[in-house]
Amino acid sequence: MNNEWIQFLQAHPEPVDPASSSAAGWAPLDTRTSLLVSGEEAGEFLQAMLTQEILLLDGTHAARGALCNAKGRISTTVLIHPLRPQGREQGSEQSMTYRLTVPSELAADLLKTLKLYVLRRRVVINGNDDWQNIGVLNPDPAFLADLGIAASASDPLAQSTLPSGVIVTWEHMGDDARLSLQGPTSVLLTLAPHLPQRTSNSAWQCAEINDGIPTITQETALHFVPQWLNLDQLNAVSFKKGCYPGQEVVARLHYLGKSNRRMIKGSTRLTDPVTPRSVIYPANSPETEAGEIVRSAICRVGNENMQVFLAVIRLNHLHDELLIEGQPCTLQPGPFLETAEQRH
Structure with a gap:
């Protein structure tokens, strides 16, 4: 982990007692890692790998998805951030890039798996140790105005990119607003003066649990199918797209069976x-x-x-x-x- 980031966290220690998920505050999302998928065929590649309908994402919203094995068991959950290159107009031929927010403990295995499937596609996949994530619970209007963030709290998974390159995503599904900020360490540190007080790491986890957001760990990798985790209810599974690993099993459960x-x-x-x-x-x-x-x-x-x-x-x-x-x-x-x- 970046030394500057470690020093920043040491200067802002986590409170001892759990905080309410309805209170304003920020927490480092240190259980997350970001992978960057780029290249002319990045969209087509992810379309063939993940449960989400990647090619319909236009850059205004993030989307949830999963990577499954051939038996339909989930290797990892993923939050997909489609990023339109600066200056690219909708409908242009310039390729979109994608950031995949994934559980840190599974990132190395995911990177290895995705690279095995790249084959001859024009796709590049990279991790980045100098990329951090912060979660902000119940941000107030002054904070949003200071950072130039659009108040899209009523639009789940609405996404924007600040001029600094920081990706802002409204992640809540319920009433208590929360957003994530991710970007290079040095850039996120410049936002520190605008952040509310530090809250407990569990406050963000509790907010996700209240919203019914699952996550996969090393203990649960390749154990659950998407419907068991309600990913179909979270719009994280497309039943209209073509093949992806495990698609036949997932679709059969949807159309012919009942979980x-x-x-x-x-x-x-x-x-x-x-x-x-x-x-x-x-x-x-x-x-x-x-x-x-x-x-x-x-x-x-x-x-x-x-x-x-x-x-x-x-x-x-x-x-x-x-x-x-x-x-x-x-x-x-x-x-x-x-x-x-x-x-x-």
């Missing part, structure tokens, strides 16, 4: 971290797997700290009394829970 598992938000009073793939059991059948944790964080809920999680739950266990590591957990109301109640 018997879905990702659902829940909470528990466990204080120790609940790691990805931790198993959830029915209280009356401790040897039966009811679900698995996707991600979790300690979040401020009302006046207490709770461990809030996203978990892939087998739908036939939605109304069971559930346990994680022997402790009760509660699933939060949502569309899948409500649908199951109607059938019950």
Whole structure:
């Protein structure tokens, strides 16, 4: 990691207590890495690799997607930033470039996999150690005006590029606005005087969990299919595009079958971290797997700290009394829970 960035973080230590995701603040998104995909055939290459309809992206919005293996299991989730070269007009032949925001722990494997598929395509894929990410929760109008950021908080995944080259993306799906800033270390550091106070790293994670945003880790890589993580609900899967790795399996589940598992938000009073793939059991059948944790964080809920999680739950266990590591957990109301109640 860049020494300047390390010194900056040391000068702005993380608060000890978790903060509410509705409070204003910024946090380093140090679990993220950015890959740059460029070249004349960059769009066509990513169109053939990811679950998203890449060639329809025009640079005004980012998009969620995933890379799957041939069996339809997700290698990694990805946030795709289509970037129109400066001066390029819509409809011109100049190639668009793409930044892929991916989990840092999976970036090396993703880079290796993508390069294996490049073959003779005119595509270049690079990582960048001098590229950082910051998340800003509930930015106020003065902050947006200082940086010249358009107030697109009501337009999920709206994206713009500042004159400095910093990419701004409105990432929230719910009511609490949040945006990410990414760019070269030296440029992001110039924005420091405009940032609100530092908040806990978990505040951003809690906001993502509240929005139902999954992430893949080393523990969960090649374990889930897109529908289990609700990627179809997040517009991260196109069922109209051509082939990509795992497309046949994903499309079959969509058109011919029905997913018997879905990702659902829940909470528990466990204080120790609940790691990805931790198993959830029915209280009356401790040897039966009811679900698995996707991600979790300690979040401020009302006046207490709770461990809030996203978990892939087998739908036939939605109304069971559930346990994680022997402790009760509660699933939060949502569309899948409500649908199951109607059938019950």
